[in-house]
Amino acid sequence: MxxxxxxxxxxxxxxxxxxxxxxxxxxxxxxxxxxxxxxxxxxxxxxxxxxxxxxxxxxxxxxxxxxxxxxxxxxxxxxxxxxxxxxxxxxxxxxxxxxxxxxxxxxxxxxxxxxxxxxxxxxxxxxxxxxxxxxxxxxxxxxxxxxxxxxxxxxxxxxxxxxxxxxxxxxxxxxxxxxxxxxxxxxxxxxxxxxxxxxxxxxxxxxxxxxxxxxxxxxxISVPDAPVRPKAGADFLFVGRISTEKGAPVFAEAARRAGIRPVFAGDGEQAAELAARYPEAVMLGWQGPAAIQDLMRSARALVFPSVWYEGQPLTVYEALACGTGVIVSDACAGREAVEDGETGFWFRSGDPEALAAHLRRLADDDLADRMGRAAHDRYWAAPLTRxxxxxxxxxxxxxxxxxxxxxxxxxxxxxxxxxxxxxx
The missing domain is CATH 3.40.50.2000 (Glycogen Phosphorylase B;)
Structure with a gap:
């Protein structure tokens, strides 16, 4: 052909x-x-x-x-x-x-x-x-x-x-x-x-x-299989464009309310503003694919707070493949990859308090570990390979x-x- x-x-x-x-x-x-x-x-x-x-x-x-x-x-x-x-x-x-x-x-x-x-x-x-x-x-x-x-x-x-x-x-x-x-x-x-x-x-x-x-x-999804890393002491991670529609401000505010340190891997029009407003946030800037996957494997959970429609957010699937649970907005298609309460959590789109509640729950190392293993096992049961x-x-x-x-x-x-x- x-x-x-x-x-x-x-x-x-x-x-x-x-x-x-x-x-x-x-x-x-x-x-x-x-x-x-x-x-x-x-x-x-x-x-x-x-x-x-x-x-x-x-x-x-x-x-x-x-x-x-x-x-x-x-x-x-x-x-x-x-x-x-x-x-x-x-x-x-x-x-x-x-x-x-x-x-x-x-x-x-x-x-x-x-x-x-x-x-x-x-x-x-x-x-x-x-x-x-x-x-x-x-x-x-x-x-x-x-x-x-x-x-x-x-x-x-x-x-x-x-x-x-x-x-x-x-x-x-x-x-x-x-x-x-x-x-x-x-x-x-x-x-x-x-x-x-x-x-x-x-x-x-x-x-x-x-x-x-x-x-x-x-x-x-281009992610190699690897053992799941323990989540004790790990951070919550945001990956992608730092902008309003991606929900970056929602994550920053939710993290402050939950008393945790948010980590942002990416860049965008709101990066400088969020860094100034939330000095506790860690801004890593743009990262290459290998570095992103390493960050995902080491994260407590990926936070995907997008407030608009997302066709098939690749970062959600990449995190699951890396053995990391995902907290995802219910407004985007990323929720279709996440089993609420099993491989991550859904939260009400645009609501920092709803997100903060899940951040507090996943402060439990055992829960974060269980979700990470479940995410890995369920993804690799039917991986989205090339x-x-x-x-x-x-x-x-x-x-x-x-x-x-x-x-x-x-x-x-x-x-x-x-x-x-x-x-x-």
């Missing part, structure tokens, strides 16, 4: 790109031909080393753009990306090629929909976030710091300032979304959508066509390709084939 993977970034800058690149490497190792198409470089050297064809446009994203106006135009409608992707797909054989889109909103833009439709190739889209249905991608009001339940592109949506930076930028996102829905028509184009959690699927179902076929493929991810992808690709073959054969009056069922 020839798999064309489409993503904004050709290097690992977050969860989306990590999953796309891990998939590319795994698919190539299984003998498939892989093309990796991305807007922003530099390309991860592992891709070329694995024999993967990389088409990287070396364009900007918002973090590298010298001209914000030029990037705004690119983000709304990236003509170069549409043209180059069309060139790549014209050379693909429809009998053995499938196109799997991981991301488009950070650089490629909805313009790629024109190239995808023109190609007529079988398509799959992984819903890492919500940009396919929500203009700001998160169903979240950043200024108000709360989840948004408005209908995307409704009057209420258009008149609400929900962007993390400014209302004018919200309007730019609205313009982009109008192009996504009316010109590229991506929600109709992506008949097959991969979701990564129950919460995510429940959120998007009302906003996509009834003909959409949903498949469930969990993201892979092979497990690829096995699920293979089932989805097979279903989508069989449907494409059926559609082609259906053009001949004498031939009819049954359509495949979605992979669940």
């Amino acid at each position: 020839h798999v064309v993977l489409v993503a904004d970034h050709a290097f690992v800058n977050g969860g989306q790109a990590k999953v796309a690149i891990d998939s590319a490497l795994g698919l190539s190792a299984r003998g498939h031909r892989v093309t990796y198409f991305a807007a922003v470089g530099p390309a991860d050297p592992r891709l070329a080393a694995a024999g993967i064809r990389v088409v990287c446009l070396n364009q900007d994203d918002i973090s590298t753009a010298r001209s914000k106006l030029a990037f705004a135009l690119q983000a709304i409608w990236n003509r170069t990306a549409a043209r180059r992707l069309a060139e790549v797909l014209r050379l693909a054989d429809p009998r053995d090629t499938i196109v799997h889109v991981h991301a488009f909103a950070k650089a490629l833009s909805p313009s790629i929909g024109l190239a995808l439709r023109e190609s007529g190739l079988p398509l799959v889209y992984t819903m890492h976030e919500f940009f396919l249905v929500c203009p700001n991608g998160g169903f979240y009001e950043y200024p108000a710091a709360r989840i948004c339940h408005r209908t995307p592109m409704s009057r209420d949506c258009l008149t609400t300032h929900c962007d993390a930076r400014s209302y004018p930028r919200k309007l730019l996102r609205v313009v982009r979304h109008a192009g996504l829905a009316s010109v590229a028509r991506l929600p109709e184009l992506f008949r097959h959508v991969i979701t990564i959690s129950d919460l995510q699927e429940r959120t998007i179902v009302p906003h996509l066509p009834r003909t959409t076929v949903f498949h469930r493929v969990a993201n892979p 092979d497990a991810h690829l096995d699920r992808l293979a089932l989805v690709y097979d279903a989508v390709m069989r449907e494409a073959v059926a559609a082609r054969l259906a053009q001949a009056p004498a031939t009819r084939m049954a359509l495949p069922h979605p992979v669940r």
Whole structure:
């Protein structure tokens, strides 16, 4: 099979790109031909080393753009990306090629929909976030710091300032979304959508066509198995972007109320403010993957206080794999990985006192040890390895390709084939 993977970034800058690149490497190792198409470089050297064809446009994203106006135009409608992707797909054989889109909103833009439709190739889209249905991608009001339940592109949506930076930028996102829905028509184009959690699927179902076929493929977790470490004297750990939507202020306040020292591994717009307001907090800054896993193994518990929807928070699964219990907000999909009272605790989202109560409970070393062992054992009973991810992808690709073959054969009056069922 020839798999064309489409993503904004050709290097690992977050969860989306990590999953796309891990998939590319795994698919190539299984003998498939892989093309990796991305807007922003530099390309991860592992891709070329694995024999993967990389088409990287070396364009900007918002973090590298010298001209914000030029990037705004690119983000709304990236003509170069549409043209180059069309060139790549014209050379693909429809009998053995499938196109799997991981991301488009950070650089490629909805313009790629024109190239995808023109190609007529079988398509799959992984819903890492919500940009396919929500203009700001998160169903979240950043200024108000709360989840948004408005209908995307409704009057209420258009008149609400929900962007993390400014209302004018919200309007730019609205313009982009109008192009996504009316010109590229991506929600109709992506008949097959991969979701990564129950919460995510429940959120998007009302906003996509009834003909959409949903498949469930969990993201892979890259954590080696190792003995569980004792929790006596260990700290509570936060890993990730230090920001309001990630619940970092909730953790800092809860830790103060519980009389414990919070440890933050990561960086973000609120790091300096929280360090000044909570001098007892330990701010470790950004840490590499190996260092993060070592911190997780040594932690009393991971605290994941996110106050917005999270599709499948990788850090929650990584902590469980490391043998560390997780205290998780009930607003995000991370709760689906945590058995309340067994491998961690759920707490009411945004409530520092509710979180503080669980921090006090887990001050008990024996309880923290029991939860850590339970977390480890239950995770490794069905680990989310790259092979497990690829096995699920293979089932989805097979279903989508069989449907494409059926559609082609259906053009001949004498031939009819049954359509495949979605992979669940």
